[in-house]
Amino acid sequence: MSTETLARPHPSTPADAASDAGALRQRYAAVRALSRTLAAPLSAEDQTVQTMPDVSPTKWHLAHTTWFFETFVLHAFDSGYADYHPDFNYLFNSYYEAVGPRHPRVERGFLTRPPLEAVLAYRDHVDAAMLRLLDRDLPAEATGLVTLGLNHEQQHQELIVTDIKHVLSCNPLSPAYVPAPEGAHHPAGPLRFVGFAGGVLPIGHDGAGFAFDNEGPVHDSVVPDFGLASRPVTNREFADFIEDGGYARPLHWLSDGWATVQARGWNAPLYWRRGEDGHWWHFTVHGLRPLDPDAPVSHVSLYEAAAYAEWAGKRLPTEEEWEVAARRQPVAGHFLDGTAEEPRAAAPNTDSDVPVQLFGDVWEWTRSAYSPYPGFRPAVGAVGEYNGKFMCGQMVLRGGSCATPPGHVRPTYRNFFPPDARWQFSGLRLAEDS
Amino acid sequence: MSTETLARPHPSTPADAASDAGALRQRYAAVRALSRTLAAPLSAEDQTVQTMPDVSPTKWHLAHTTWFFETFVLHAFDSGYADYHPDFNYLFNSYYEAVGPRHPRVERGFLTRPPLEAVLAYRDHVDAAMLRLLDRDLPAEATGLVTLGLNHEQQHQELIVTDIKHVLSCNPLSPAYVPAPEGAHHPAGPLRFVGFAGGVLPIGHDGAGFAFDNEGPVHDSVVPDFGLASRPVTNREFADFIEDGGYARPLHWLSDGWATVQARGWNAPLYWRRGEDGHWWHFTVHGLRPLDPDAPVSHVSLYEAAAYAEWAGKRLPTEEEWEVAARRQPVAGHFLDGTAEEPRAAAPNTDSDVPVQLFGDVWEWTRSAYSPYPGFRPAVGAVGEYNGKFMCGQMVLRGGSCATPPGHVRPTYRNFFPPDARWQFSGLRLAEDS
């Protein structure tokens, strides 16, 4: 998603579990609480600055997700609702043109006012109104918008983590966002290729339960037989690519990728830093630490992912291949469990025929451009104003990362970023023709 | 193609008609002659300058296409060949990294030396050697490379036309490249949508006869039922979009498209100029002329094509849909017939069930990102060094234009350009879901 995806309930979404009023109220409270938990370790100063256009301040995320509920739910379904502040609609709109003018994205870091405490009070104000509203019997449109708002907030929770990681990475003190967890370190498993049988297969979301509209409609697609790596590429393997001159020669790069490498002076993934002794260090959410060679490589662009695959004599999977492989698996993995962590190697897996870590740890770049599925039509109205407007120039990633809240992704979930984006937990998994 | 495509004979290409020695020799002479015919109306000054990075000087095209035969054919198959000049390999290499360093693309317009007459002498030198070589009994690899070189030269013939059109458009005198032809003017036919039945259908080139490698391998694809417009969008129709505020509101645009419109101040297709009386004028290869409302709109970017389609309540076709529709038709249309012309309305067609002008007049943007077909693997060696390296960030166009030499395109032919490119004869045809 280009810092956030446009989302709306799939038109054919039937009532899902969350539409049960009590469950929805409970889920609202839980999701909203996580945002504040993520912000808790940060000072007001930390939550205010913007270190590049793609990054938004934590404070802005906290306010914008709140604005969503105020604008699309409370204004529509709570006639007694009084706005917290008349200027906040302008300040915290992101890109919904139909809702009116908005503050320029690149100047989000200039918003020293309102202060953090006002944004937190804004959250309290809206939460109180929302919880009152959720006690009432609501129409399906309203509960659909609440569900959408919660999925929207989960997307911003991932961005809170990745954006503050970038902010702190720009500080020469290399401060930690959160302390590092204790826990067993696993070596990366051996790299194997698991074969999958192709055919004319259904791809996309069938409408049962919540999904973003870009996941549908479900449609048949011809998927050839293919092989998929048993695990993502590791930091150790990526370091081998670097040592072999990966960033120094154009041979394996896409044309635009090589131009980007030269223009920006890239010589390693974002956040890798070469120590004076030649060893790699890694700026993490826990501060600067020695690079973990077993962890999946992260913070690489599509360009770097594709160059690595070419160098390795393999290729990236298509999004359809990835979905075929993932559909058979439980949506389980290393997700955002209350506090930010880094990708890590999975615990050993005895079944060599099943790829591990398809979900969680790192988003996996595919070689599929982000395009509309057959039959896709943009939704009507402000919420869905621009459902298709990002469907050019971006590439699909699949599977979620260690910064994705649990329960947010599905096998059909399509994330998307421009091919040069690196500040997400983005990695890769190799594929091959059968 | 990003100013030129990388090309090589499809691996499974059997001997085609041109491999008959006499025919190949004759075709060599004819193709090479056309390049000089295209340059003939231009002074040495005209042939030297470069008005933007995408544009190459005519002189450079004349030399680079010659360099191709010298480097890949004569050096390999004519042991007695003596280079015309030792510096020309550096000067006229385009992007073949394996062949050695090369002159920067953006500085091609600085090459006042060698003078035009030296480039023409270089052509004579190489042509003489090539014709001697083509009298001999050549291995299939050699005739394959000659065929490839001729297709390569045809691509540059199209660029000679589009690049000099840009060069002359930058001159306040609005000079004509060639005189306008006499001939009947046809009104545009009515716009109808022709229905096509989908299914699991073969897409791509099957290897019979010459094709570029990006056209294959042939593979099955699920194509839904669809409707395709009977003809391309016209200048009149596009002017309606402009009058309706098409360039003034973000509503119909892709996100990157709207950003481009604002950053570059676009308010009409390239080469459209509003007269003081409010009427549209058009800079053409015949100089500045009143806009022909019946002609297909040309020199629009993918962004403009997609915005128009959205405004019209339709969409762009996928490349597979286009190919399904085109495969049933003869490859005939308004191609480059010895001298440059502009797109124009087709003669009336009595059969309303057949789309017209799929071939020739304007390249038609599709909504398909330029991606590798299943099973595509880059070829080995300098000629095919980078067959896949442009397969990111570009969009597919189909069908050829009035600047494409006849015989160059096929139903499977994939042209590609970045979504903001406008200096080609690029237009659009609407599609709809069935």
Next chain:
Amino acid sequence: MSTETLARPHPSTPADAASDAGALRQRYAAVRALSRTLAAPLSAEDQTVQTMPDVSPTKWHLAHTTWFFETFVLHAFDSGYADYHPDFNYLFNSYYEAVGPRHPRVERGFLTRPPLEAVLAYRDHVDAAMLRLLDRDLPAEATGLVTLGLNHEQQHQELIVTDIKHVLSCNPLSPAYVPAPEGAHHPAGPLRFVGFAGGVLPIGHDGAGFAFDNEGPVHDSVVPDFGLASRPVTNREFADFIEDGGYARPLHWLSDGWATVQARGWNAPLYWRRGEDGHWWHFTVHGLRPLDPDAPVSHVSLYEAAAYAEWAGKRLPTEEEWEVAARRQPVAGHFLDGTAEEPRAAAPNTDSDVPVQLFGDVWEWTRSAYSPYPGFRPAVGAVGEYNGKFMCGQMVLRGGSCATPPGHVRPTYRNFFPPDARWQFSGLRLAEDS
């Protein structure tokens, strides 16, 4: 000064009043206290962000001025001093290359850490050490450096005001930095030209008392007879220039000035905003307010000042002319009196032969390029490392502004900025040939 000037005691400076130990200690305490007073109305968030490269965060100013005393005084003269934090030398060095590497200027706004409270603790730590040191009998070099440090801090006090004004101006809420004062409003006096007799006259500082080295050596200069306006140009007068198409035609502009107007879309001084009713509003340190027509125009670049003067049929004075006129006057005016204010018209003056407001309210652009005086030589060592390195590409301003601490400027004081700088309280006064 290019955000801050390099300064050191004039080589021939004798002991000045401040070298009396008690007085220096008292002055140290007072100057240091003012910085905290200026920061007091601002939240930690306000003090952290940077809205353009020229602007530094308040927090950075508070730390950098402290770093100066730590680095140049305590490290040199207090052997028992323990650094507050080892990283602060890197973080808060501004551009003293000899002192070691430093944090990039454009990334000062990324320093969410150290937090404001740590910077204030740093100030306390250094102040305690400094006050202990100032109780001792110090060599003249030490007291000279303390005096220099205090003048340096005064320069940063002016920047605290102008930088936070810019920061808050970028907030769509148009917040006030400080409340507006009560007080009588005076109309601007009539514009008269006061004649001054020229001759071969001494220019520059003679070494008695503190001065920055760029003010000397004193030297003779030929100053022709000239006339100087009785007061600065007002907002009302500058608005007339705008209404007359001042920003719409190249006629009166310097060549680089006109290019700047076009490239940046300037159509009024910085901080002027046209209301929907066509009236001018003014973003001030007290928030958005109606433009005061009687106040001196401020926040204009040299380009705008020169264009206005040309439009008015006059010219800007040279810095020598300004100094000749100012030397006869007491250094009194509307300076920074504990809290930030805006420029305003002076109280009526009965003596029509004396220009008013030469000191305070607005810095006055001269038409003199900032060049070394005859005999100027850069000083040796880190403090004076780059005394002359800004003497190219900048223009001299004279007289101080409403944001200049009282006691900081002199008739010989030379401020300097690039000709396109607008975020200082910079205005102009007309001159004419006699």
Next chain:
Amino acid sequence: MSTETLARPHPSTPADAASDAGALRQRYAAVRALSRTLAAPLSAEDQTVQTMPDVSPTKWHLAHTTWFFETFVLHAFDSGYADYHPDFNYLFNSYYEAVGPRHPRVERGFLTRPPLEAVLAYRDHVDAAMLRLLDRDLPAEATGLVTLGLNHEQQHQELIVTDIKHVLSCNPLSPAYVPAPEGAHHPAGPLRFVGFAGGVLPIGHDGAGFAFDNEGPVHDSVVPDFGLASRPVTNREFADFIEDGGYARPLHWLSDGWATVQARGWNAPLYWRRGEDGHWWHFTVHGLRPLDPDAPVSHVSLYEAAAYAEWAGKRLPTEEEWEVAARRQPVAGHFLDGTAEEPRAAAPNTDSDVPVQLFGDVWEWTRSAYSPYPGFRPAVGAVGEYNGKFMCGQMVLRGGSCATPPGHVRPTYRNFFPPDARWQFSGLRLAEDS
């Protein structure tokens, strides 16, 4: 001059020698002939391209200088004159806003039309009319404008040389503009400093004979005693600066200079190229040749000149100092003598008390910003429209170069360029305080 200076006869200019009708006619023919001589070695292609914004094509220079006579002389004084072509006023105006719109400077290299032969015919057409006019008895205003036009053309003759040198330098073939002359090579003389007595001295042009208006009015200035180097800095000496890390350390650089060095990657004067064996080569008007260590260093910016002087423990002279030294000398030296040459060491000089090469070989940067002299007022009308508009942001150079036509410069002549300009024959001479 910023590629060309604005010029007009000094208001108080009495009739000078050239106003004698026959002499003026003869001078007209001679000056006009030299432009064609300079263009003669160049092909139409060479004369068409523009390799950077500061460079104009030879063809444009040939046309623009002709436009000057057509616009300011023939239109005003020859009622029977018929324009050669109505479009040429737009095409070949440089920056005279009052004369109407004009072709953008950065697109001068797009003018493949009109062809060179048309420009030469334009010259013939105007020359014929001019020579007819010069046979008549003309008013002083007319002869003044002709004289101005000839001085204007001489400025463009220097630019023809420096601009084509840049054009050819961008060609990887390193072609020669003209063959190298035969002749004795002189070693550089020893570097001595010659003392000059200062005082209150007259500076500027007194109005006797032609001068540009920026040279006046003559006025008194206080010039201190000073020393001036006996000759310019040589290539050998400048190479020592490079070897000593001159471009690698900020120590000696102006602040803007060091930023420029880093942003553009400068590590030597323009046109210096390090050979594979470590020796310096020099792209010259005679092609690529070994660097002549005895020749004055040329193609350095003010930044490089000032850094060298600082490194050498000296300084650049002021323009007043230079003028005081030069006023005593004959205006003789190595000027443009019919064909382009490079700077070279002067023949040995027995008189050690006289600086050599003040005139010719290289323009000498001074440390004086280009500012108006006291009493300077811009002239009225199109010719003098912008006499003062370049008096900001540029620095004064003195003395002329090997590309300056003989008879063009005077001791009072003020050339000016931005401090980063390097494509002129610009060098430096050291000065010191006495």
